Amino acid sequence: MQLVGIAIISTTLCLVIKKDRPEIAMFIAILTGITILLSVIFKLNFIVESIQDLAVRANIPSMYITLIIKLIGIAYLMEFAIQICKDCGEGNIASKLEFGGKIIVMTMSFPILLSIVEMIINIIP
Numbered sequence: 601m602q603l604v605g606i607a608i609i610s611t612t613l614c615l616v617i618k619k620d621r622p623e624i625a626m627f628i629a630i631l632t633g634i635t636i637l638l639s640v641i642f643k644l645n646f647i648v649e650s651i652q653d654l655a656v657r658a659n660i661p662s663m664y665i666t667l668i669i670k671l672i673g674i675a676y677l678m679e680f681a682i683q684i685c686k687d688c689g690e691g692n693i694a695s696k697l698e699f700g701g702k703i704i705v706m707t708m709s710f711p712i713l714l715s716i717v718e719m720i721i722n723i724i725p
Contacts, residue, residue: 603636630684637680664712671705678704 610632618625648669655665678701685694 603639606632606635626688629687633680633684633687664715667708667712671708674701674704674708 610628614625614629617628651669652662652665655662678697682694682697682701685691685697
Protein backbone atom coordinates (compact mmCIF):
# COMPACT_ATOMS: atom_id res chain seq x y z
CA MET A 601 0.00 0.00 0.00
CA GLN A 602 2.93 2.34 0.66
CA LEU A 603 4.19 1.85 -2.86
CA VAL A 604 0.77 2.59 -4.30
CA GLY A 605 0.55 5.72 -2.16
CA ILE A 606 3.98 6.90 -3.27
CA ALA A 607 3.08 6.24 -6.90
CA ILE A 608 -0.24 8.12 -6.71
CA ILE A 609 1.27 11.12 -4.93
CA SER A 610 4.19 11.27 -7.36
CA THR A 611 1.95 10.91 -10.38
CA THR A 612 -0.28 13.72 -9.14
CA LEU A 613 2.75 15.93 -8.53
CA CYS A 614 4.09 15.16 -11.99
CA LEU A 615 0.78 16.00 -13.64
CA VAL A 616 0.52 19.32 -11.80
CA ILE A 617 4.15 20.34 -12.37
CA LYS A 618 4.61 18.98 -15.91
CA LYS A 619 3.06 21.89 -17.81
CA ASP A 620 5.21 24.54 -16.09
CA ARG A 621 8.42 22.61 -15.29
CA PRO A 622 8.64 19.35 -17.27
CA GLU A 623 12.25 18.75 -16.18
CA ILE A 624 11.25 18.73 -12.51
CA ALA A 625 8.33 16.42 -13.26
CA MET A 626 10.71 14.01 -14.98
CA PHE A 627 13.11 14.19 -12.02
CA ILE A 628 10.24 13.39 -9.62
CA ALA A 629 9.21 10.43 -11.78
CA ILE A 630 12.76 9.04 -11.90
CA LEU A 631 13.27 9.58 -8.17
CA THR A 632 9.97 7.83 -7.45
CA GLY A 633 10.97 4.89 -9.63
CA ILE A 634 14.30 4.55 -7.84
CA THR A 635 12.57 4.75 -4.45
CA ILE A 636 10.14 2.01 -5.43
CA LEU A 637 12.96 -0.14 -6.84
CA LEU A 638 15.07 0.17 -3.69
CA SER A 639 12.16 -0.62 -1.38
CA VAL A 640 11.33 -3.75 -3.37
CA ILE A 641 14.95 -4.93 -3.62
CA PHE A 642 15.29 -5.03 0.16
CA LYS A 643 12.23 -7.28 0.37
CA LEU A 644 13.71 -9.78 -2.10
CA ASN A 645 16.35 -10.93 0.36
CA PHE A 646 13.92 -13.44 1.90
CA ILE A 647 13.17 -15.01 -1.48
CA VAL A 648 16.86 -15.29 -2.38
CA GLU A 649 17.66 -16.98 0.94
CA SER A 650 14.75 -19.40 0.50
CA ILE A 651 15.91 -20.36 -2.99
CA GLN A 652 19.44 -20.92 -1.72
CA ASP A 653 18.15 -23.13 1.12
CA LEU A 654 16.14 -25.22 -1.35
CA ALA A 655 19.18 -25.55 -3.59
CA VAL A 656 21.27 -26.84 -0.71
CA ARG A 657 18.61 -29.40 0.19
CA ALA A 658 18.28 -30.46 -3.47
CA ASN A 659 22.06 -30.77 -3.75
CA ILE A 660 22.27 -28.22 -6.57
CA PRO A 661 25.67 -26.49 -6.80
CA SER A 662 25.45 -22.99 -5.34
CA MET A 663 27.28 -21.61 -8.38
CA TYR A 664 24.22 -22.27 -10.56
CA ILE A 665 21.74 -20.79 -8.11
CA THR A 666 23.88 -17.69 -7.62
CA LEU A 667 24.21 -17.28 -11.37
CA ILE A 668 20.47 -17.65 -11.93
CA ILE A 669 19.68 -15.11 -9.20
CA LYS A 670 22.18 -12.69 -10.77
CA LEU A 671 20.61 -13.20 -14.20
CA ILE A 672 17.14 -12.49 -12.85
CA GLY A 673 18.46 -9.38 -11.11
CA ILE A 674 20.16 -8.15 -14.26
CA ALA A 675 16.98 -8.71 -16.26
CA TYR A 676 14.91 -6.68 -13.79
CA LEU A 677 17.47 -3.88 -13.54
CA MET A 678 17.75 -3.69 -17.31
CA GLU A 679 13.98 -3.49 -17.65
CA PHE A 680 13.91 -0.74 -15.03
CA ALA A 681 16.63 1.24 -16.84
CA ILE A 682 14.91 0.69 -20.20
CA GLN A 683 11.64 2.05 -18.82
CA ILE A 684 13.44 5.10 -17.41
CA CYS A 685 14.95 5.75 -20.84
CA LYS A 686 11.54 5.42 -22.46
CA ASP A 687 9.96 7.71 -19.85
CA CYS A 688 12.59 10.32 -20.70
CA GLY A 689 11.75 10.00 -24.40
CA GLU A 690 14.99 8.20 -25.27
CA GLY A 691 13.63 5.21 -27.16
CA ASN A 692 16.85 4.77 -29.12
CA ILE A 693 18.94 4.44 -25.97
CA ALA A 694 16.32 2.11 -24.51
CA SER A 695 16.49 -0.21 -27.50
CA LYS A 696 20.30 -0.32 -27.38
CA LEU A 697 20.18 -0.99 -23.64
CA GLU A 698 17.70 -3.80 -24.23
CA PHE A 699 20.01 -5.37 -26.81
CA GLY A 700 23.00 -5.01 -24.48
CA GLY A 701 21.04 -6.59 -21.63
CA LYS A 702 20.16 -9.57 -23.77
CA ILE A 703 23.80 -10.07 -24.71
CA ILE A 704 24.85 -9.86 -21.04
CA VAL A 705 22.21 -12.40 -20.00
CA MET A 706 23.18 -14.74 -22.84
CA THR A 707 26.88 -14.47 -21.99
CA MET A 708 26.33 -15.06 -18.29
CA SER A 709 24.00 -18.01 -18.87
CA PHE A 710 26.43 -19.75 -21.21
CA PRO A 711 28.12 -21.80 -18.41
CA ILE A 712 24.75 -23.27 -17.47
CA LEU A 713 24.10 -24.21 -21.09
CA LEU A 714 27.52 -25.84 -21.34
CA SER A 715 26.86 -27.80 -18.16
CA ILE A 716 23.51 -29.07 -19.49
CA VAL A 717 25.05 -30.10 -22.81
CA GLU A 718 27.87 -31.87 -20.95
CA MET A 719 25.35 -33.80 -18.82
CA ILE A 720 23.46 -34.86 -21.93
CA ILE A 721 26.67 -36.01 -23.61
CA ASN A 722 27.57 -38.07 -20.52
CA ILE A 723 24.13 -39.71 -20.43
CA ILE A 724 24.10 -40.67 -24.11
CA PRO A 725 26.49 -43.62 -24.78
